[in-house]
Amino acid sequence: MAGQALFYFLALLTVAGSVAVVALPNPLYSVLSLVAAFLGLAGLYLSLNAQFVAVVQVIVYAGAIMMLFLFVVMLINLGREERLPLRLPIQKLAGTIIGLGIFAGLVNLYVSAPLLTGAKGLFPAARLAEVGSVQAVGKVLVTQYVLPFQAMGVLLFVGIVGAVVLARRRTR
Amino acid sequence: MTIAFPQFHWAYLLPVILVVAGAVFILLWDAFFPQRERSFLVTLALAVLASALGASLAAQPGSEAASMGGMYLYDGFTRFVFALILLSSFLSVLLAAAQRSLDEAPAGDYLGLILFATSGMMLMAATRSLLMVFVGLEIFSLSLYVLAGFLRGQPEGNEAALKYFLLGSFASGFLLYGMALIFGAAGSVDLMEIAQRLTTHPPSRSPAFLLGLGFVVVGLGFKVAAAPFYMWTPDVYEGSPTAVTAFMSVGPKVAAFAAFFRILLAVGPRAGAELDAILWVMAVLTMTAGNVSAIWQSNIKRMLAYSSIAHAGYILVALAAVRRGSDLATGSFLFYMLVYALMNMGAFCVVVAAGARGGERTRIEDYAGLGYTRPALAAAMALFMVSLAGIPPTGGFVAKFYLFGAAVKAGFVWLPVIAVLNSVVSVYYYLRLVVLMYMHEPGEAPARPSLGPGWSYALAALLLAAVGVLNFGIFPSSFFELALRSTLLLN
Structure with missing residues (x-):
C-alpha cells in the first residue's frame, strides 16, 4: 500500500x-x-x-x-x-497529431504488440533486482563491456581536448 | 565474488592501441615542447599510422574466441577496412602538413585529433556490437567537429563546425534512439544475437524493431552523406580546412559504411523487402542529387562535396547487392572504397598544393590555365578527375565496372542502369575542370604560388594517390582478389 x-x-x-x-x-x-x-x-x-x-x-x-x-x-x-512565430499555420496541428501518434504507438507497444521475443519487457522486476545494483553494473563494466568502457575513456578525453583546442587563443 | 576478466588479444588490439597512444603522445609532446619543429610531430604521426598499418597487416584474422564477445572482431573485412582507414589518415596528415593555412596552427592539436578520429573509425568498423558502433562513431565525430572549426579566425570554418556539430548531434540522437529500440525489441545489442532472434521471430511483427532499424539508417545515412540527409555536406566541406575536408570525405564514410555493412548482413536476410526498398530509393536519390547539384557549383570544394555524395550513392548500390547475399558485391564494395579513398584524397591534395600562403584556390575559374603554369599539378588533377568520372585506364573505371557488375549479378536491373546514367552526367563537371585547366588562358592568376616548407609532404601524398589510382586501373586483379578474400567474416 x-x-x-x-x-x-x-x-x-x-x-x-x-x-x-x-x-x-x-x-x-x-x-x-x-x-x-x-x-x-x-x-x-x-x-x-x-x-x-x-x-x-x-x-x-x-x-x-x-x-x-x-x-x-x-x-x-x-x-x-520569447515565442517565435510559427512559419506554417498547420505546424501546431501537425505537431499535435504526430505527438499523439507517437504516444499512441508507445501505449500500444506496452499494451498489445509483443516485442520480437514475445516478452512484454526485457527487465521484469525479478531480473531487475538481479542486474540493477551498482555491484552488478560494475561487474559487467569490467568484464563483458570492458572494451566499450575503455573506449568511452578515449571519447571523454577527445571531448576535453576538443574543448581546450576551441577555447584557447594561441597561435604559434 | 569472483570476476572472470575477459581475455585481451593484444596482437589484434595493437593497431588501435598504437593510434590512441600515438595521439596522446603527440598531444603531450606538443604541450611540453611547444617550440620544437612541426616536422617532428608530422613524422611521428606518419610513423604511428604506418606502424599501425604494419601491425594490422601482420595480424592474421582471428577466431570468434578472440573477439571479446563480439565487441572487437578482427576478421578479413576488418583488416581491409583498417588498411583503408589508416591509408586515408596517412594521406590526411600529409595534406595537413602541406596546407599553408595550417602553418600557424598548433600542429600537435590537429595531428592528435586526426589520430583520435582514426581510432574511433577503427573501433566502429571492427565490431558486432551496436554499443561499440556508437562509441566509435562519437569518438571520430567529436574529433571532426573540432577539426572542422580548427581555424577559428575564419567565419566559414566556424559556420562549418557549428553546422556539423548541431546536425551531427541530432543524427547521433537518431542513431542512439534507433539502437535503443532495437535493443528493446530484440533484447541484445550484439548483431549475431539479433540475427538469431530474427530467425525465429520475423521482424515484420515488431513495429518497434522496424522503427529502430529506420532510425539507425537515418543516423548512418547522415554520416555517409546519403540523400536525403546530405544537406550539411557542401557547407561543411567548403568551410573546413581542406586537409580536414579530405579526411572527412573518406574516413567517416568508410567507417559508417563498414558498420552499415555488418548491420545489413545481420538483419538483411530477415528484413529483406523493407530494406531493399529503402536502399534502392536512397541509392538513386543520393547519386542523382549529388551529380545534378555538382554541375552548378562554382567552388571546387563544394563540387567535390557533391561528387562525394554521388559516390556514396554508388556505394549504396553495392550495399543493396550485399543485402542479397552476394560475396562479389562485398569484394567490389571494399575495392570501390579503396579506389574512392585514393582518387578523392588525390583531388583534395591538388587543391591544397595549388593554394598559396595568402589563400586557397577554391573557385573553379582559379584553375584556368593551370596546365601551363603548373603542368605536373594539372596532370595529376586531370588523372583524378578522369578516375572519379570512371574513365579507363584509371582505378575509378575498374571499381565502377566491378560494382555495377555485382549489382547486375545480384538481380538488379534498373539500379545499375540509373547508376551508369549518373556516371555519364558526372563526366560533364569532372571534365569541365580538365578543359578549364588545359584549354583556357590563365586568368589574372596570382604569380606562381609557392608551396612553402610543406611541398615535400604534398608531393608524397600526390605520388601515393596517383600511383595508386593508375595501378588499380591497369593491374586491378590482385587487389580485387585481395578485397574478395577479405569478405571472410566472423558474423
Missing part, C-alpha cells in the same frame, strides 16, 4: 514536472520543473530496484546537465519567454 502511494506520488511529480516545463512562461521555472521531473523519474527507477540508473539520473541529469541549462538561461538573460 505504501509502495503504491509512493509510486503515485512519484508518477504525479514526473508528469506534473514535464507539463510545467512546457506550460510555464519563465524559462528559469521550466528548467527547475525539469529537475523536479528528473527527480521523480529517479525515484521511480529506485522503486524498480535500478539503483545505478537512479543515482546516475540524479548526478548526471538533475545535477550536471540541468546546471548547464541554468547557466545558459542565466547567461543569455532570458526574463520572459
Whole structure:
C-alpha cells in the first residue's frame, strides 16, 4: 500500500514536472520543473530496484546537465519567454497529431504488440533486482563491456581536448 | 565474488592501441615542447599510422574466441577496412602538413585529433556490437567537429563546425534512439544475437524493431552523406580546412559504411523487402542529387562535396547487392572504397598544393590555365578527375565496372542502369575542370604560388594517390582478389 502511494506520488511529480516545463512562461521555472521531473523519474527507477540508473539520473541529469541549462538561461538573460512565430499555420496541428501518434504507438507497444521475443519487457522486476545494483553494473563494466568502457575513456578525453583546442587563443 | 576478466588479444588490439597512444603522445609532446619543429610531430604521426598499418597487416584474422564477445572482431573485412582507414589518415596528415593555412596552427592539436578520429573509425568498423558502433562513431565525430572549426579566425570554418556539430548531434540522437529500440525489441545489442532472434521471430511483427532499424539508417545515412540527409555536406566541406575536408570525405564514410555493412548482413536476410526498398530509393536519390547539384557549383570544394555524395550513392548500390547475399558485391564494395579513398584524397591534395600562403584556390575559374603554369599539378588533377568520372585506364573505371557488375549479378536491373546514367552526367563537371585547366588562358592568376616548407609532404601524398589510382586501373586483379578474400567474416 505504501509502495503504491509512493509510486503515485512519484508518477504525479514526473508528469506534473514535464507539463510545467512546457506550460510555464519563465524559462528559469521550466528548467527547475525539469529537475523536479528528473527527480521523480529517479525515484521511480529506485522503486524498480535500478539503483545505478537512479543515482546516475540524479548526478548526471538533475545535477550536471540541468546546471548547464541554468547557466545558459542565466547567461543569455532570458526574463520572459520569447515565442517565435510559427512559419506554417498547420505546424501546431501537425505537431499535435504526430505527438499523439507517437504516444499512441508507445501505449500500444506496452499494451498489445509483443516485442520480437514475445516478452512484454526485457527487465521484469525479478531480473531487475538481479542486474540493477551498482555491484552488478560494475561487474559487467569490467568484464563483458570492458572494451566499450575503455573506449568511452578515449571519447571523454577527445571531448576535453576538443574543448581546450576551441577555447584557447594561441597561435604559434 | 569472483570476476572472470575477459581475455585481451593484444596482437589484434595493437593497431588501435598504437593510434590512441600515438595521439596522446603527440598531444603531450606538443604541450611540453611547444617550440620544437612541426616536422617532428608530422613524422611521428606518419610513423604511428604506418606502424599501425604494419601491425594490422601482420595480424592474421582471428577466431570468434578472440573477439571479446563480439565487441572487437578482427576478421578479413576488418583488416581491409583498417588498411583503408589508416591509408586515408596517412594521406590526411600529409595534406595537413602541406596546407599553408595550417602553418600557424598548433600542429600537435590537429595531428592528435586526426589520430583520435582514426581510432574511433577503427573501433566502429571492427565490431558486432551496436554499443561499440556508437562509441566509435562519437569518438571520430567529436574529433571532426573540432577539426572542422580548427581555424577559428575564419567565419566559414566556424559556420562549418557549428553546422556539423548541431546536425551531427541530432543524427547521433537518431542513431542512439534507433539502437535503443532495437535493443528493446530484440533484447541484445550484439548483431549475431539479433540475427538469431530474427530467425525465429520475423521482424515484420515488431513495429518497434522496424522503427529502430529506420532510425539507425537515418543516423548512418547522415554520416555517409546519403540523400536525403546530405544537406550539411557542401557547407561543411567548403568551410573546413581542406586537409580536414579530405579526411572527412573518406574516413567517416568508410567507417559508417563498414558498420552499415555488418548491420545489413545481420538483419538483411530477415528484413529483406523493407530494406531493399529503402536502399534502392536512397541509392538513386543520393547519386542523382549529388551529380545534378555538382554541375552548378562554382567552388571546387563544394563540387567535390557533391561528387562525394554521388559516390556514396554508388556505394549504396553495392550495399543493396550485399543485402542479397552476394560475396562479389562485398569484394567490389571494399575495392570501390579503396579506389574512392585514393582518387578523392588525390583531388583534395591538388587543391591544397595549388593554394598559396595568402589563400586557397577554391573557385573553379582559379584553375584556368593551370596546365601551363603548373603542368605536373594539372596532370595529376586531370588523372583524378578522369578516375572519379570512371574513365579507363584509371582505378575509378575498374571499381565502377566491378560494382555495377555485382549489382547486375545480384538481380538488379534498373539500379545499375540509373547508376551508369549518373556516371555519364558526372563526366560533364569532372571534365569541365580538365578543359578549364588545359584549354583556357590563365586568368589574372596570382604569380606562381609557392608551396612553402610543406611541398615535400604534398608531393608524397600526390605520388601515393596517383600511383595508386593508375595501378588499380591497369593491374586491378590482385587487389580485387585481395578485397574478395577479405569478405571472410566472423558474423
